[in-house]
Amino acid sequence: MDEMSDLPLILASSSPRRRELMTEWGYRFTVVAPSDAAEGESTAHVRESAQQLVSRLALQKARDVAGRVARGIVIGCDTVAECSGQILGKPNDREHARQMLVLLRGQEHHVYSGLCLWRRPDDVYNVQVAVTNLHMSPLSDDQLDAYLATGQWQGKAGGFGYQDRLGWIHIAEGSESNVVGLPLELLAQLLPRL
Numbered sequence: 001m002d003e004m005s006d007l008p009l010i011l012a013s014s015s016p017r018r019r020e021l022m023t024e025w026g027y028r029f030t031v032v033a034p035s036d037a038a039e040g041e042s043t044a045h046v047r048e049s050a051q052q053l054v055s056r057l058a059l060q061k062a063r064d065v066a067g068r069v070a071r072g073i074v075i076g077c078d079t080v081a082e083c084s085g086q087i088l089g090k091p092n093d094r095e096h097a098r099q100m101l102v103l104l105r106g107q108e109h110h111v112y113s114g115l116c117l118w119r120r121p122d123d124v125y126n127v128q129v130a131v132t133n134l135h136m137s138p139l140s141d142d143q144l145d146a147y148l149a150t151g152q153w154q155g156k157a158g159g160f161g162y163q164d165r166l167g168w169i170h171i172a173e174g175s176e177s178n179v180v181g182l183p184l185e186l187l188a189q190l191l192p193r194l
Helices: 016-024 036-040 050-066 094-104 141-150 176-180 184-193
Strands: 009-012 029-031 072-083 086-088 108-120 124-136 169-173
Touching (some): 016 176, 050 124, 124 184
Parallel strands (some): 009 072
Antiparallel strands (some): 072 086, 072 108, 124 169
């Protein structure tokens, strides 16, 4: 048996949603959270696209965790929303979430996830980006306020969670798991290649 075929999977994330998705798809894995430094710089550089940003951050997280494990396949991921050229990461507070949702309501937008698989001990890695196109229904201020009051926006790119089954976010094209925060279809494609 090839010694690379039995490498353990290591999820480089502190996200409970990513853990849930991996578990739902039947993956056996351990979690090693990236350091604060690897998670810390999450804003786009000048002229950096949403795709470039999530690729860089996924690689950063995977590299950080790979440096602390002897063997395995480290899975790093980062997700942002983008609307009208504006990159929307996780909101800082409720008012920031409101600003994001006001921008998104009634609009087409995209969710990008950078996915990095880093194999240890030989340090071979692959970074790819998944994109999902969505449309948000035109919400009233009262609907936005009601959602914001739930606190469900916290820790979610763009200030919303598709997994919350809100009824006002519709996928036009792409992966549902990508919108939740881990493109499982892309992961299933990349794992055998690595």
